[in-house]
Amino acid sequence: MAVWKTFSDLDLSEARKTTFDSLHDCFTRELKPDLRPIDGRPGVLTSPSDGIVGACGRIEDLQYGTDAQLFQAKGFPYRLLDLLGDDAPGRALARQLQGGSQSSGRRGAARESDRQRVQSGGKAWRDSMNLNEDVTLGEQEADFSAVDKARVVEALARVLPPGALMYESEDLRPYECDGLAAYRALPLVVALPTTEAQVVAILKACSELGVPVVARGAGTGLSGGALPHTQGVLLSLARFNRILKLDPHARTAVVQPGVRNLAISEAAAPHGLYYAPDPSSQIACSIGGNVAENSGGVHCLKYGLTVHNLLRVRGVTIDGEVVELGNHALDAPGYDLLALITGSEGMLAVVTEVTVKLTPKPQLAQCVLAAFDDVIRAGDAVAAIIAAGIIPAGLEMMDQAATAAVEEFVRAGYPLDAKAILLCESDGTPEEVAEEIARVRAVLEHSGATEIRVSRDEAERMRFWAGRKAAFPAA
Ligand SMILES: Cc1cc2nc3c(=O)[nH]c(=O)nc-3n(C[C@H](O)[C@H](O)[C@H](O)COP(=O)(O)OP(=O)(O)OC[C@H]3O[C@@H](n4cnc5c(N)ncnc54)[C@H](O)[C@@H]3O)c2cc1C
Structure with missing residues (x-):
């Protein structure tokens, strides 16, 4: 909670409760009078419990009407015309919407018939909007029963x-x-x-x-x-899985979409390089899926998400057109379409080739494990580390329920009496690591840590992380 408040400027004044046992508590509001029903159709969000509002805000009129932008899922700005189609009907619609407000949501409890998983370009977005409704983005029912x-x-x-x-x-x-x-x-x-x-x-x-x-x-x-x-x-795309090229001098790799995340780092390891985004599923998940989900891992605080570690993506649109976004240079002129496709969940194109950046392996990495007798104190310690200007290579918290669940599974040696533990990793040259760990230790002590351990070798560092990485299968 403390961390959320620090980063997101949470307004809790309308929350139903005044003390919070969970994040869910602080997002629970009384239903406002007359809110329900907005619309009886199942495709329209009618109450907070029917789905999740992913993003909302103003449609900003940046330069002139049709260039208006809105902020969409995962925080990327989209131009209205990119969403609606840069043609006469798209421009007319954009003019109508500029200066208005937008929201996007993910519905809960979807029926199978509602799950219209069709890749969409501008026209499909436009078709999915119902201008006569209070809710800006509706959902179009599609009938595929005639498919033979x-x-x-x-x-x-x-x-x-x-x-x-x-x-x-x-x-x-x-x-x-x-x-x-x-x-x-x-x-x-x-x-x-x-x-x-x-x-x-x-x-x-x-x-x-x-x-x-x-x-x-x-x-x-x-x-x-x-x-x-x-x-x-x-x-x-699982069989479309070859590493096409690895250039240790340019620190890049060109891979097909079905290549496993970890396989890229394994191929780069002999050159002292690795692929930085490390979702806990990295042993199995594919780079195509990583691009579609903009995946990250415990090290993304310092090294970024998938979107920060890509140079170029080739893909095929729903009607079979090959597109290439980004290029092999560090920065490309024009719109940042690479960022648009990253995190688009397979809705804009099928990814067929990815050029990733490779990162030099640090000389040393050490992990600090800190125990706390209170979850809030552990959360405050996270905020204190960031406030001290430290960007650790990894920073994760596990509460007592999580450590209890994984300890049986991985025998990481977690202090099971702690209400929460923090894992904080430092990497770089031995001197940099020693200096940063000393600073982290001071912040943790000041934040009330009841126990602090620093990994003594690579095996112990891996053991500290093993529990965090195995949380899903352990549960
Ligand atoms: C144990 C476990 C731990 C996890 N940990 C993390 C984590 O730490 N961080 C994290 O971000 N995620 C995590 N995940 C979620 C998941 O692993 C990631 O989202 C991953 O990127 C999905 O990759 P995938 O190849 O399995 O994709 P899939 O599950 O097959 O597909 C995911 C999405 O990508 C689309 N897609 C797949 N391939 C392509 C392609 N070639 N072109 C276009 N669209 C495509 C699909 O349509 C779908 O929308 C975890 C999952 C598990 C089970």
Whole structure:
């Protein structure tokens, strides 16, 4: 809570409670009079419990009407025309919306028929907006009941080699969900391309037949992004998985979308390099999925998310057009479309090739484990570390429930009587690490840590992190 307050300027004046046991408590508000119902249609957000508002705010009129921007999911600014389409109807709509307000949300309890997982360009966004409603962005019901499985199989079999197309129920079963296993659905067919030309051919065929397509990497996502559409094609990029080039001098690697996150670091290791974003799922998750989710890991505080570690992405749009965003130089002129596609959850293009930046491995990394007898004190210590101007290589907190759950699993040696522990990593030259750890230790002592341990070797450092990284499987 203390950390949230520090970073997000939380206004708790309208919260229902005055003391908070959880973040949920501080986001719970009394329903305002007359708020419900706004609209009886299931596609429209009608109360805070029906979904999550991801972002909201003003549509800023930056230069002139049609260049107005709004801030969308994951904090990226989008131009209205990028969303609505830079054509006459798009510009007319943009003029109407400039200076207004916007919100975007993710619905809860979606019905399968509502899950329209179709990649969208400007037109689909425009179509999904209902200008006569209070809620700006609605959701369009789509009817794919006319999709003919036999025709889809026939069309895709023409463009794929044998073994790259699956449509029998037992073959489809492994693809029925991603990491969000509460939602399951069998796709009509699964296509497993190994080249960009095959991806283009699949998307062109699906576009012509009006078939929805869902891209899938390793299926570790926790947001249901790779949940199949029952009337659609699941496009698995898992076999499209070669490292095409690794340039230790330029510190870059060019990889296909199905390459595992950790495999990039393994390939770069002999050159003293690694790929910095390290989601806890890195042993399995794919770089295509990382781009689509803008994934990060414990080290993203210092080294950034996926978006900060990319140079160039090639992809294919829903109608089969190949696009290339960014380039091999450190900065590209023009709009930052690389940032637009990163985190777009497979909705703008199927990623077919990624150029990532590689980072030199630090000479030394050490991890401080600090125990606290109070969760709030541990949170305050995080704020104090940042306030002291320290940007640790990694900084994570685990409460007592989490340490108890993982200790059985990984035997990390966590102090189980602590109400919370902090893991704070320092990296660099031995001198830099020693200096930073001394500063971190001073802040932690001042913040009321009851115990402080510093990893003595690489094995102990890995053990400290093992519990944090294994929290999901342990639970
Ligand atoms: C144990 C565990 C720990 C995790 N830890 C973290 C963590 O620390 N940090 C974090 O950020 N996430 C974490 N995740 C979530 C998940 O691993 C990441 O979001 C990861 O980037 C998903 O990659 P994937 O290859 O599994 O993608 P999938 O789950 O297959 O797909 C995810 C999304 O990407 C789209 N997609 C996949 N491939 C492509 C492509 N080639 N082109 C276009 N779109 C594509 C899909 O349509 C879907 O919307 C964790 C998950 C688990 C199970």
